[in-house]
Amino acid sequence: MNFIEYPDSELMMFDLxxxxxxxxxxxxxxxxxxxxxxxxxxxxxxxxxVLSGVKLDWDRVTVFLNDERWVPESHERSNARLLKRRLLxxxxxxxxxxxxxxxxxxxxxxVEALAAAIEPCLPIDVLLLGMGADMHTASLFPGADRLAExxxxxxxxxxxxxxxxxxxxxxxxxxxxxxxxxxxHIVLTGAEKRAAVERAESLPPEEAPVATVLANATVHWAP
Numbered sequence: 001m002n003f004i005e006y007p008d009s010e011l012m013m014f015d016l017x018x019x020x021x022x023x024x025x026x027x028x029x030x031x032x033x034x035x036x037x038x039x040x041x042x043x044x045x046x047x048x049x050v051l052s053g054v055k056l057d058w059d060r061v062t063v064f065l066n067d068e069r070w071v072p073e074s075h076e077r078s079n080a081r082l083l084k085r086r087l088l089x090x091x092x093x094x095x096x097x098x099x100x101x102x103x104x105x106x107x108x109x110x111v112e113a114l115a116a117a118i119e120p121c122l123p124i125d126v127l128l129l130g131m132g133a134d135m136h137t138a139s140l141f142p143g144a145d146r147l148a149e150x151x152x153x154x155x156x157x158x159x160x161x162x163x164x165x166x167x168x169x170x171x172x173x174x175x176x177x178x179x180x181x182x183x184x185h186i187v188l189t190g191a192e193k194r195a196a197v198e199r200a201e202s203l204p205p206e207e208a209p210v211a212t213v214l215a216n217a218t219v220h221w222a223p
Contacts, residue, residue: 006221012187013050017054020128028061031125036061040066045086051087052088058092061096063092077167124181124182127181131188139161144162179215181213187220189221196208
């Protein structure tokens, strides 16, 4: 784990946005297209705000989420809804967005089709993750019903997940897909999450799912 500490979150968000933009530009110099996988939640919002104004060949970038709550985009808890408001605007509106939600009652009915759309974008060129104080990342929650399957070396690309701490069913990229990313960044704020990510380094993935990506990750942290 490469750990970078910033004096405040504003500086971190601007610096991280610059790093992500540089890595996307480098990927586009080497390939016709680049994939950019991002988290939901409110923490990365300022990073998205900055990135949306960066001049890149966004029409050659495919954006998709680490995970999604099984709610329609019109729902206030939809990660896609947040992403379209914060990232996929300005210059970045030209990017291609691949959703992790379909209009079916349960995720199991749609997960294979959603995964098929993402598969050509792998391995992920640039991955940004968040982490909860419980050391979950994406929707790989400790105690989740299919966590062992999602952590397996032969896990499917995309997996449905239900967990005690999650209010609705989720779909999430599996650990192997996240770990295979060409560049991986984790953005964190607050003393509690710093302590959690440091603890995760010495715990098995079953207890600390974020541990599956830490070896190749750069962790960006601000108080």
